[in-house]
Amino acid sequence: MTGAIDRARTIGLVCLRWVWGADEDVPLGALVASTPVVWAVLLITVSVSTADYLWHGQVRTYLGVSTPSIARGQWWRLITAILTNGPIGGKVPISGPTHLLGNLVTLVLAGPRVERFLGRVRFVTLYVTASLAGCVALLVGFRYFSWYAEGSSMSTFGLQGAIVVLAFTRRNRSRAEWWYLVASWTAIALGWLSGLVQWGSATKILHLGGFTAGVALAAAWSIEGTKKRRLGFATVSALVVASLVLAGVVSARARRSDRSVTARVFFARRPALLTVAFGAIWVNGMGNGPLVRVDPRAQTVGAEIRSGRFGGGMVAAGGSLWASGGKSVIQIDPKSNRVLATVRVPGEGPWGITATPNAIWAALPDKGAVARIDLRSHDVRLTSVGRTPYAVSADRDAVFVTSYNSHRLSRLDPRTGRVIATTSVDEHPYWIEETGGSLWVGAVGVVYRIDPRTLRPTAKIDIGQDFATLTADGRGCVWAAEGTSAEVSCIDTRLNRVTKRLRLGLREPVAIAPWGHDLWIADYGTGLIRITP
Numbered sequence: 001m002t003g004a005i006d007r008a009r010t011i012g013l014v015c016l017r018w019v020w021g022a023d024e025d026v027p028l029g030a031l032v033a034s035t036p037v038v039w040a041v042l043l044i045t046v047s048v049s050t051a052d053y054l055w056h057g058q059v060r061t062y063l064g065v066s067t068p069s070i071a072r073g074q075w076w077r078l079i080t081a082i083l084t085n086g087p088i089g090g091k092v093p094i095s096g097p098t099h100l101l102g103n104l105v106t107l108v109l110a111g112p113r114v115e116r117f118l119g120r121v122r123f124v125t126l127y128v129t130a131s132l133a134g135c136v137a138l139l140v141g142f143r144y145f146s147w148y149a150e151g152s153s154m155s156t157f158g159l160q161g162a163i164v165v166l167a168f169t170r171r172n173r174s175r176a177e178w179w180y181l182v183a184s185w186t187a188i189a190l191g192w193l194s195g196l197v198q199w200g201s202a203t204k205i206l207h208l209g210g211f212t213a214g215v216a217l218a219a220a221w222s223i224e225g226t227k228k229r230r231l232g233f234a235t236v237s238a239l240v241v242a243s244l245v246l247a248g249v250v251s252a253r254a255r256r257s258d259r260s261v262t263a264r265v266f267f268a269r270r271p272a273l274l275t276v277a278f279g280a281i282w283v284n285g286m287g288n289g290p291l292v293r294v295d296p297r298a299q300t301v302g303a304e305i306r307s308g309r310f311g312g313g314m315v316a317a318g319g320s321l322w323a324s325g326g327k328s329v330i331q332i333d334p335k336s337n338r339v340l341a342t343v344r345v346p347g348e349g350p351w352g353i354t355a356t357p358n359a360i361w362a363a364l365p366d367k368g369a370v371a372r373i374d375l376r377s378h379d380v381r382l383t384s385v386g387r388t389p390y391a392v393s394a395d396r397d398a399v400f401v402t403s404y405n406s407h408r409l410s411r412l413d414p415r416t417g418r419v420i421a422t423t424s425v426d427e428h429p430y431w432i433e434e435t436g437g438s439l440w441v442g443a444v445g446v447v448y449r450i451d452p453r454t455l456r457p458t459a460k461i462d463i464g465q466d467f468a469t470l471t472a473d474g475r476g477c478v479w480a481a482e483g484t485s486a487e488v489s490c491i492d493t494r495l496n497r498v499t500k501r502l503r504l505g506l507r508e509p510v511a512i513a514p515w516g517h518d519l520w521i522a523d524y525g526t527g528l529i530r531i532t533p
Contacts, residue, residue: 018176020112031112037120038111041127042104045152048083049100060084061270064148065135068486068506071251078247081150082131088151088203093405103152110159117166118221122232126217129239130158130210136243137209138202139250144485149202154210160188161214169222213239254486254506261507262518263299263530267292271522273469274513277316278334281513281520283528284310284323291323293337294528296515303337313362313391317355318375324350329362329373343378345371352391352432354399356414361399363389370401372417383417385410393432393439398452400439402429409441411455423455435472436493442470447480447491459496463489468510479519481509488512488521490533502533 013028022031032039052059063080070077085100087093094102115123134154138145167181195207220235269289275282280302283292291310293303312324320340321332327349331341350362350371360373369382370389386403393400398420399412409429411421427443434440438458439450447470449459468481477490477500488509490500508524515530523529 018180019109021116021170021177021180035112035115037123038107038115041111042107045083045085045104045107046100049085049096052084052086053096057086060086060148060150064150065138065145066148066508067139067142067145067250067254068508069148070139070247071254071506075244075247078132078135078243079128081135081148082127082152082155084150085152086150088200099151099153103156106156106159107152110156110163113166114159114162114218117170118162118218122217122221125236126158126162126214127155129217129236130155130161130213132243133158133213133239134206134208134210136247137205137212140246141205142202144254145202149206151206153203154206157207157210158214158217160191161211161216162218164188165215165218165222256505261529261531264526265294265299265301265528267301267304267527270524271528272311272510272524273313274511274520274522274528275314275316276513276515277314277321280334281515281528282314282321282323283522284312284314291325291332294520296520296530299530305332305337305339307339308342312349312351313353315353315355315360317360322353322355322360324353324362329353329360329371341378343373343380345373345380346382352389352401354392354394356394356399359414361392361394361401361412363392363401365390365404368403370399370412370417381417383412383419385412385419390430391432393434395434395452400432400434400452402432402441404428404430409439409450409455411452421455423450423457425457431468431470433470433472433478435474435478438493440470440472440478440491442480447478449496461491461496461498463491463498469512471512471514473514473519479512479514481512481521488519488531488533500533502531504531 017024017026020031048059063077063083065077065081085096085103087096088099131154138149163184167184170177171181216235220232223231269285271283271285273284281294281296283294290304290306292301295302308325308328308330310323310325314321314323321334323330323332327344329343329345329350330339333340345362345364347364347367350364352363354361358375362371364371365388368387369384370392372381385401386406386408388404389401390404391402399414401410407424407428409423410419413420425443425448427446429441429443431442432439439452441448441450447461447463448457450457463480471479473479476493478493480489480491482489486504486507488502489498492499507529509521510524511522513520518530518532520528520530
């Protein structure tokens with residue numbers, strides 16, 4: 001047994017030396033010590049990403065890159081975006097730890113060879129420049145990018161680009177180097193081919209920007225002779241200047257399109273969802289702070305309710321406001337703004353909430369279920385509805401719920417909670433709004449109009465962008481808050497098409513609450529704003 005372990009250790013060390021480009025007789029300790037920058041980068045990335053997970057994704061909102069953040073002058077994000085590795089949505093969702101692990105594997109496999117052959121200063125320069133190039137490529141490739149892009153993959157793809165060049169220029173130095181050329185190019189090509197299927201458009205652009213920067217810098221530094229230093233400096237300068245100029249152009253375009261608003265209400269936390277109830281606008285966030293009550297007439301914060309980690313939907317029922325709060329649904333007295341009851345629900349916490357005459361219904365995304373909370377006894381019963389349900393809506397006869405990753409809309413009996421009908425849609429359904437006798441279901445890039453009795457789609461409206469939430473204004477418009485494009489769009493319920501788009505410039509609209517002839521909009525970047533459409 002001991003002999004087998006020794007052989008495995010020996011084989012593993014031989015492989016590490018080959019992958020990292022070290023001599024055959026270099027001890028493991030010296031091998032690791034020869035590339036200190038790689039391990040420092042690894043430690044920093046793990047530390048910042050872990051802090052982001054512990055603080056429920058708040059770190060990335062200060063470090064990630066987006067068009068509004070850069071247009072406001074927060075240019076450090078073009079570099080700091082590589083420090084956190086949050087979850088990635090899309091066809092194949094990836095959790096934050098999985099995202100981090102994948103980037104660390106690339107860093108450990110490619111980083112030591114790049115640092116050994118290029119040197120510490122050039123390694124840091126390449127790693128940072130690849131982040132800059134990837135972020136700017138994203139801003140240029142998308143007309144408007146609001147959500148905070150982040151992840152070390154911009155820089156690790158820069159390392160892959162450098163490996164492509166280094167493996168080619170060193171291929172004739174030894175047989176081991178020739179085989180490294182074959183293995184590394186094959187692995188990188190397979191990674192790109194699989195990524196073309198799995199990655200979203202934004203991810204592809206980020207990776208391509210970082211990869212291109214890595215290729216360009218490694219090629220400049222691989223030139224032999226006296227021009228090597230000058231060519232490398234010129235390449236770095238050209239990449240940095242071009243990136244900053246392009247980012248400046250994108251920022252200027254965003255600022256020019258910034259729409260003036262009639263009122264603003266600032267508060268410290270980022271808003272996510274709104275509801276109008278009891279003569280006020282109630283603002284909930286992402287589970288990291290108080291519930292905010294805003295007086296729309298005085299345009300001021302009327303109260304902040306801090307008894308719980310509020311985040312998610314809200315609904316008025318039985319003379320109280322019910323709100324998602326951490327792992328609970330919280331009952332609030334709108335007269336005193338005090339918490340009356342806290343009802344624990346399973347899992348990490350609810351998101352969408354609705355009400356029927358006798359119950360509160362809360363979607364539990366991580367449990368794949370809807371919780372029915374009896375208004376009198378506060379008893380909780382669960383109904384399984386498919387993977388990641390986010391939104392719920394109700395009328396007198398039924399409760400409706402979307403299941404994002406199951407591509408499903410379900411109809412539940414309001415008395416028993418039993419699923420009585422389901423329908424499938426092509427895209428990922430997220431939000432539900434009921435108006436004009438129809439269900440309006442927002443999915444990725446489209447909005448479905450659905451007959452609530454049969455669950456059959458009667459119209460499919462392409463809104464051209466992803467969106468956050470839907471809201472009916474009672475005057476024939478279903479408004480879509482399109483945070484990723486800085487717009488709010490009116491879907492005319494008579495024509496079943498978008499008839500009006502309001503450009504909001506640097507704003508990041510994630511929710512809308514109609515108030516009279518105005519719209520109050522949750523701006524994820526600055527607070528609450530009011531516009532007159």
